[in-house]
Amino acid sequence: MRKKYLFISFLFFFIFLDITYASTHQMNRTEENNYGVNKKWDMNEERIRYALKTPYVDAREKIYDFSNILTNEEEEELYHLILAYEELTGFSLVFLSDNISYSSDKKNEDYAADFYDYNDFGLENSYYSGVIIFRNTYKADPYYGVYYFGEAQLYYSEERNNILLDSIYNDFRSANYMEGLERLIKDMSNYYKEGKDPYIKHYTLDENGVLIKKYVPPFLLATLLSIILTVIFLGITISKNKMVKKAVVATQYLNKESVSITEKKNQFLHSHVTHYTISTSSGSSFSRGGHSGSSGGGHSGGGRHG
C-alpha cells in the first residue's frame, strides 16, 4: 500500500512537472480552433498549409525541447531565466529545439518564425513582441539561431545579434547548452537595459510588426539644395541685367576663306604608364529592413552553423 502510494505520488509529481514546462506535448490544429492561431493573421489556404506543418503547443510552457537536449533540471533553471527576462522586458521568450533537415539557412529561420507566429506567443504584447531561441540538432549540419518579433526587433539589431550568437558558439557546438543559454539570456537582458539599438534608431514597425525605415525629413539636404538652386536662379536672373561685356575676339570680322595653316607639327616628347587593380568587394551587406514570415508578421535575427 505504502509503495503504491509512493508510486502514485511520484507519478503525479512527474506529470505536474511535465505540464509546467514540458516541451513535447502538441495539440491538434483544426478548422474549429482556427488552426490553433489566435493572432490577427488572415488564415488563407497558404497560411493554413504552413500552420498545419507547425507544431501546435501550449504557449505557457515556453520550453520546447523536441530534440531532448536539456535535462529536467536544466529546463527548470531555463524556465526561471525566461520568466526573469519576460518580467524585465515584457517580451515573450521561447526556447525550441528540433531535428529538421534543411538545404538553406532560411529554412531554419522560417521554421522558427512559423513556430512563433502560429502559436500563442506574445499575445499579451503589442506586435506580439518576443524572442525565440532555436536549436536545430540536424546531425548533418547542426544550426542555431535567435529571432526577434515585434518591438524586440528594435532592441536587437544584426550587430547585436551577431555578438550574441558568437558568444554562445562554443557552448552550443560542444553541447554545453545551459551555460550558453544562461550567457545568452543575460546578454540579451543587458542589451535591453542599454535601450533601443542605435543602429536601427531610424526604424519603426508597421501594422504587421515588420521593421520599416522611419520617415526622417531631410532638412539638411533640403536646406543645402534650396540654397544652391536659389543661388543658381539668382545668378541667371541677375546676369540678364548685365548685358555689357568687352569684346575680346574678332571672330565675326574674320574672312574664313583667308585662313591658311601653313605648318602643322606634332612632336612626341615622352610617355608613361600607370595601372591599378580593381578590387571586388565580397563583404556582405546588411539589410536593415525586417523580414516577413509566411504569416505576414515581421521578424529579424539570424543564426550560425555549429
Place this chain on the structure above:
Amino acid sequence: MARKKALDNKCPNCGGIVLFQPSLKKFKCKYCDGEFSLEEFSKYTNASSVKNNNKEMDETSYDTYTCSDCGAEIVADSETAATFCLYCGNTAILKNKLSGRFAPDYIIPFKKEKKEAIEAFKALSKGRLFVPKDFSNESNIEKIRGIYIPFWLYDVFVNGSIEVDANRVNTWRVGDTVYTKTSYYKLYRTGNMHFFKVPVDGSTHFDNAIMNTIEPFSYEELIPYNHGYLAGFFAEKYDVNEQDAFPDAKTRCLETAKDILYNDCVGFQAKTVAKNNLQTKVESNKYVLLPVWMVNVKYKDKLYLFAMNGQTGEFIGDIPLDKKKVVFYAILLFLVLFFVIILISFVLYWIGRAS
C-alpha cells in the same frame, strides 16, 4: 570764330561734355542732363578753380557759331560735329569739324527711328525680374538721343605661329587591371588670316565695352559720307587717332587667330599655349560715323548708360537691380524649394513602402 578758353568741361557724373546754358545760368551735361553751378564744379578734381581759370590751364576749348536760322550763338566743344540750336531747335552741323583729316570716309545712316529706340528701351524690363519699378518712366525715355559715333575700321592681316603643350591619354583593361598611358607632345601651328573692318570707337567720351556690345554693324549699308545724314542727330568727331585706337583691334585679332590655331590641335587633351609668335599688320583703315541711340538713366545717384545700335536695333546696357526685390524673391524661392524637396522625399518614402 574766336576761340575762348573755358572751364574743364568734363561732367563730374558721367565724364560727358558740359555746356553752359544761358537760360539756366548753369552748366548742363548734354548726356546725363546733370546741372552744376560754378561753385559746385569747383568741388571736383577735374574742375578748374577761379585761379586756374585765370591761368587758363584747361585743355578743352569751345567754339561759338551762329545759328543759320535764328542768328543765336551756339557753343560747342571741339569734338562736337553736329548739335542743335538751343533757341530754335534747328540742327547745327559744324562742317568745319568734319573736314580735312576729320572728314569721315563712310557713314551708316540711322535705320531705327527714335520711337523704335523708345520701344526697345521700354522692352528691356520684360523678362527681367529685378528691374526697379520706375526704370522705364517717361522722364528717362525723353532723354534718348541719336548720336553718330566716330569709329575706326581696320583691315588686319595676322600671321605667325604658336606652340602648344598637350597630352594624349589612352586607357585599357586586362583582367582586373586598368592601364593608363599618358603621352606628352609639343604641337606647332603656323598660319595666317585676314580680318576685315574691325571696329574701334574713336571717341574717349563713349565706353568701349558698350560700343563693343552693340556690334556688329552691317557694313553692306556703309555709304560715302555726306553732311546731310547728320541732320536731326548729334555727331562727334574722333579724338582718338588711328594709331592710338588700333591696339584694341590688334588684341581682338590676335586672340581670334590664336584660337583658330589652337583649335586645329585636335585629338589631344590638357592643351596650353606655351609660346605665341603671332603678329599683325594693318592693311587699311577707314574713319566712319556709325549710328547709336543713347540714354543715360540716373537711379539711386548712379548713372546707367544704355545704347541701341541705330542700324540693327541691338539695345544694351547694365540694368540696375532693385535689391528689395532680389531679397524678397530669394527668400520666397528658398522656402518654396525647401517644402517641395521635403514633399518629394515624403512621396518617395511612401512609394518605397508601398512597393
